[in-house]
Amino acid sequence: MTAPGTPGPRRDPGAVLAPVAVAAAGLGTTSLWWALPAMAAAFLAGRLSGRTRPLVVALTVLVTAASIAVVAVPGLLVLGSRFVVVVVGAALLPWFAGRVWRQYQELTRLGWDRAARLEREQRLVAEQARLRERARIAQDMHDALGHDLSLVALSAGALKLAPGLTEAHRAAAEDVRARAAGAVERLGQVIGILREEADGAPTEPADFAVARLVEDAAASGLPAVLRVEGEEYAMPPAVERAAHRVVQEALTNVAKHAPGAAVTVRLSRTAAEVVVSVENTAPPAPVAPPLPGGGLGLIGLDERVRLAGGSFDCGPRGGGFAVTARLPRTPSAAARPVSSPPSAQAGALPPEHRRARRRAGRALAAAVAVPLLATAVLTGALTAWGSLTLSHTVLDPGDYAALRVGQNRAEVARVLPDRQLPYRPRAYEPKGPGIECEYYAVTAARFVSSSGDAYQLCFQGGRLIGRTVFGG
Numbered sequence: 001m002t003a004p005g006t007p008g009p010r011r012d013p014g015a016v017l018a019p020v021a022v023a024a025a026g027l028g029t030t031s032l033w034w035a036l037p038a039m040a041a042a043f044l045a046g047r048l049s050g051r052t053r054p055l056v057v058a059l060t061v062l063v064t065a066a067s068i069a070v071v072a073v074p075g076l077l078v079l080g081s082r083f084v085v086v087v088v089g090a091a092l093l094p095w096f097a098g099r100v101w102r103q104y105q106e107l108t109r110l111g112w113d114r115a116a117r118l119e120r121e122q123r124l125v126a127e128q129a130r131l132r133e134r135a136r137i138a139q140d141m142h143d144a145l146g147h148d149l150s151l152v153a154l155s156a157g158a159l160k161l162a163p164g165l166t167e168a169h170r171a172a173a174e175d176v177r178a179r180a181a182g183a184v185e186r187l188g189q190v191i192g193i194l195r196e197e198a199d200g201a202p203t204e205p206a207d208f209a210v211a212r213l214v215e216d217a218a219a220s221g222l223p224a225v226l227r228v229e230g231e232e233y234a235m236p237p238a239v240e241r242a243a244h245r246v247v248q249e250a251l252t253n254v255a256k257h258a259p260g261a262a263v264t265v266r267l268s269r270t271a272a273e274v275v276v277s278v279e280n281t282a283p284p285a286p287v288a289p290p291l292p293g294g295g296l297g298l299i300g301l302d303e304r305v306r307l308a309g310g311s312f313d314c315g316p317r318g319g320g321f322a323v324t325a326r327l328p329r330t331p332s333a334a335a336r337p338v339s340s341p342p343s344a345q346a347g348a349l350p351p352e353h354r355r356a357r358r359r360a361g362r363a364l365a366a367a368v369a370v371p372l373l374a375t376a377v378l379t380g381a382l383t384a385w386g387s388l389t390l391s392h393t394v395l396d397p398g399d400y401a402a403l404r405v406g407q408n409r410a411e412v413a414r415v416l417p418d419r420q421l422p423y424r425p426r427a428y429e430p431k432g433p434g435i436e437c438e439y440y441a442v443t444a445a446r447f448v449s450s451s452g453d454a455y456q457l458c459f460q461g462g463r464l465i466g467r468t469v470f471g472g
Contacts, residue, residue, distance in 0.1 A: 017045035022058035028086040046098025103360035151220040153180035230269035250278030395440035
């Protein structure tokens with residue numbers, strides 16, 4: 001049971017309008033004025049719901065009732081052609097027109113929905129581009145500024161221990177080192193807010209060579225040497241930039257976490273790959289406290305190397321720490337980030353849109369095929385029934401020729417067929433009290449010259465008063 005105040009199930013308007021349309025179409029057989037409300041109801045039934053079952057049931061009932069009526073009253077057969085025209089033209093065609101219109105509107109709605117979805121996806125792509133740019137800026141800040149600030153702190157720490165300085169100068173050097181360390185820590189906090197791990201790394205060429213990084217680190221007091229091996233050739237921008245970032249980040253980490261440790265940078269080129277490694281020995285007694293770090297640098301290196309199509313490895317080695325990156329000479333295209341979602345590709349339709357297009361196509365095909373098929377079936381059934389009925393109304397020409405005016409009705413009835421023709425041209429019947437006329441077919445063959453001709457026999461007072469042949 002439904003709770004009080006709860007609305008019941010919504011009634012389908014097509015289940016109501018379809019029978020109304022079919023009933024009005026049936027009445028249109030007697031008066032064509034009924035065809036107008038039938039067309040309106042049929043169109044609304046197809047437009048509002050599009051369900052086929054109510055229409056099929058109503059048409060089945062109508063055709064069954066019409067068949068029974070023709071069998072019971074053969075004279076109704078003359079209305080068969082009008083019945084077919086009204087049922088097809090006032091019921092089927094408007095219903096299918098409404099259904100096609102419904103499918104077209106649904107397809108239009110889905111088209112607008114897809115346009116809105118594509119617009120949202122474009123905004124999402126733009127937002128992702130902004131996030132990638134933000135991550136690129138954050139990574140560059142971490143790589144460049146963090147590296148420089150670490151070297152500044154390392155130089156200040158070394159300066160503090162230099163002999164011959166006054167206490168004021170030592171205090172100033174310690175202040176510089178502390179401020180640089182604080183700047184590195186605050187920079188790490190900013191990077192933690194800006195950086196997104198899922199964003200890609202820039203692949204433009206580096207501005208500084210690996211040799212320049214090693215020279216700057218050595219000039220700042222970090223014992224660093226560079227060893228280059230293999231054939232020298234120009235590296236692709238993505239590989240060059242990734243190698244530069246690996247060396248830069250590794251030197252920064254040594255300056256922060258192992259100041260004073262000896263560092264060896266190796267750059268090895270082969271025909272297939274470029275290997276970059278940075279290894280430091282166990283640090284001596286620290287010349288200055290280690291700087292704080294957020295641990296984001298190694299994560300960024302792994303991401304950069306991966307996007308360049310290479311592999312990254314880091315960890316303790318020989319009492320110190322080693323970082324190794326293997327980069328292919330030609331970066332793989334599969335490693336490049338995708339700039340737009342697959343659903344935004346031109347020509348790709350979502351499944352619901354494709355289904356709506358198929359439904360609209362089927363509705364349009366049915367709107368053409370079903371009325372034509374119904375017309376053919378009903379016309380064929382009507383023709384077959386007419387031929388069967390006509391075969392029982394044929395009066396033999398010899399029997400007709402033997403009839404004489406004035407014969408008794410009982411004598412004439414012996415040669416008459418079982419049924420009469422359903423149509424009666426009353427305009428040609430003689431007038432007078434008690435006159436009754438009967439009509440019989442000359443032949444049931446449809447392709448002879450006498451096809452459509454009819455015999456008229458008129459009786460009055462139980463006697464034959466006239467006989468006539470009407471041409472078809």
